Amino acid sequence: MSKGLPKRSEDYSLWYNELVKRADLAENSAVRGCMVIKPYGYSIWEKMQAELDRMFKETGHTNAYFPLFIPKSYLSKEASHVEGFAKECAVVTHYRLKNAEDGSGVIVDPEAKLEEELIVRPTSETVIWSTYKNWIQSYRDLPLLVNQWANVVRWEMRTRLFLRTAEFLWQEGHTAHASAKEAMDETVQMMNVYAQFAEEFMALPVVKGRKTENERFAGADETFCIEAMMQDGKALQAGTSHFLGQNFAKAFDVKFATKEGGLDYVWGTSWGVSTRLMGALIMAHSDDNGLVLPPKLAPHQVVIVPIYRGEAELEAISVKAKEIMSQLRKAGISVKYDDRDTQKPGWKFAEYELKGVPVRIAMGPRDLENGTIEIARRDTLTKESFVLAEMSLVEKIGGLLEDIQANIYKKANDFRIEKTTEVNSWEEFIEVLENKGGFVSAHWDGTTETEEKIKELSKATIRCIPLDRKEEVGACVLTGKPSNGRVLFAKAY
């Protein structure tokens, strides 16, 4: 199975595409830019959803569902939003088909033209704020803390599975508050929720920061983000949280009676992560043998493969394997027992390596005699023989899964640190970007003009202004003009 997976060092991009397909994560569909998320890929996404959903609920949010379609005129209501979102959209113009008169199939019925075209949501601020207008009258109705899990469509010209697709799945939180401070606190809180999820569950270290004005969400006063580093030295924006100020409240006339008896526009936030996280997860940890999954998100944490000749051996091994499986399952560890007789053990080993199962247990007749099993870990590709009588298996495997989770985080974190370089001149900037890649930490004069000039010259963008940056006086790496702190540049997905 993994035979022929391209090497990362030779063609990272091809390696990624092939891995996504061969590990049964996703594939392209017949519709340009739309993907099919296959069962194995979807089961990882479900695990992500479950944890995120729990975290959203623990922070007081509830789920709801808003329409797929947005009247075209809504997009024009918030001035900067329309600039950012009204362009590459799927547009519904008709609501009926009919049989072609020549019997060749179906055609669009020209008489079923919509009075106003509908846009397939690229994001839902407009439709949600037009709804909030009716939900919010008084400070008693605030805060409104709502999330939705949904599909959205942005007509991207160049698509890549999970990273950039015309249709993708995501969650979008949309909250409304009585004060700017409360809305800002919410914005920061959700960025922190995303960072915690990325680090604890995806084993993905991230930099928390603010976007520059130029990179902000269309319609936001401030955008916070988490940025991750991929193995090819390119950055990936893994989640964003926007402070919308009163922009959408003004665009949709959402006012509330304040506690003090006045009338004011509501303050808003929105925040989202998408199936793009799948791309980040794959690219951050996997190797030339296939996926490497963090145990906390792996559909199967353990796979047991029997090694046998003939029915009798299989039966004897299966008794023991099922005993082990039941022990592990009781402890909350997910286990698959692969006793298919259509494939050989070697094939199965390669298959589960490709699919990133964190722990593989192999059991042969000699193991049965000796009371041992062979335990292999996916992250380090190391094996050991384990004597079942020596310690509790649940403790052993539980400990191993924790180790793996911690180890792949550490590996990714070490890599990110190694790939973050402070530079102080333009020559250095270009040299590092071209030869080493990664995050380049440099002074910037704070103007959009310089930011765009740097992008033009180097293809690097400002990923974020890190929240934990030092206040430090310096000179802009391009213009030499004064700067009061470093920002992170990188080429990015």
Added chain:
Amino acid sequence: MSKGLPKRSEDYSLWYNELVKRADLAENSAVRGCMVIKPYGYSIWEKMQAELDRMFKETGHTNAYFPLFIPKSYLSKEASHVEGFAKECAVVTHYRLKNAEDGSGVIVDPEAKLEEELIVRPTSETVIWSTYKNWIQSYRDLPLLVNQWANVVRWEMRTRLFLRTAEFLWQEGHTAHASAKEAMDETVQMMNVYAQFAEEFMALPVVKGRKTENERFAGADETFCIEAMMQDGKALQAGTSHFLGQNFAKAFDVKFATKEGGLDYVWGTSWGVSTRLMGALIMAHSDDNGLVLPPKLAPHQVVIVPIYRGEAELEAISVKAKEIMSQLRKAGISVKYDDRDTQKPGWKFAEYELKGVPVRIAMGPRDLENGTIEIARRDTLTKESFVLAEMSLVEKIGGLLEDIQANIYKKANDFRIEKTTEVNSWEEFIEVLENKGGFVSAHWDGTTETEEKIKELSKATIRCIPLDRKEEVGACVLTGKPSNGRVLFAKAY
């Protein structure tokens, strides 16, 4: 809050619409026929989803995700499918907007016209079978047991919240098998899963049956369904499971190498339930005071309302209330404590009646003195004073929730039995339909012609041929021609 809810006996339809809105379940959006599912309504849907998803997984299915868009030509590939589904669809014709030259907003960019129009999925058989073609080569790839949770769009002219909306949420299972028998077993199994879900969780008794050829899913060889009876005597189809034969396999050329070395088309099934179940749940149990929710699907099973004057009383009651809350939560019972000081107890009582919370606990200062609480149940609207020292509160409330679940099922079941009438003449048929409503069990000669004539004359359709019907020789209620068993007619949603 519930003041002014219309009475069922006066205007059932208005009662339903008002209840859905006032209980914060859903509302119409600005886009014709598309609804907003509000947080309270969505939290009931989430509970349904969780149970159904568990049942699907227990029967071996996994989730996946297929594209929202279907190329127009796909719909024409299965001859009868196109007749049933290619008509009232949302059609995407363009992929870009641009700013109007007069600055009035955005317009559709005429240059961004799609070569082939895309249809927003009304159901996904076509796009899924076109994908299965690549997933299935051999009997080893079968069965393929996949489900997807998704939104779909059917451009309905007359819409009603949950019951019939242009966009709705649903799950659609799509399975592929090596034999007709296996596919038929799957079809029947999923009908049974739906029936079990309806009865155990929704407390909704259903009739299991087959659809007539006329009422079958477009592209199926056989459609099974579960049919429920609403309080106004109209039937509601609550779920369908289709045996697709080899129809979609032939349309999309999906063949497999058989175990015996041959090559054959794959056998298929599809099955789905939707947010329509929300409509069924609401209409089956609720009363003139508002929603009545089965405890197994209620977002909050218990609400505690403190009755107090002044801070000190509230504090004393809160200590006890939180103790109770923590006891109940530990036992897995969901509890809300409503200590808002913005609303009076009477208002809260009406509010939770409207929202169908199964059990309400009230605590006043005298209760605190006496070691009692007042327990009210939503289904019967009865109250009792409960002495906390007398028995375990967890046992008491747990038992009560089970009672309520059983009681509302029994009530709905008694109603359905009462509303099912055997008739043997056309006069009786019309008389019962017009005055009593409900299911009319009658002989039918088995022809589509008669079925349509009856529909034309009475507005009743054949809801199903019940699986458990007696073999019984009789005469068709309309034509007098021979029949070998009764079918269920009803006016339906």
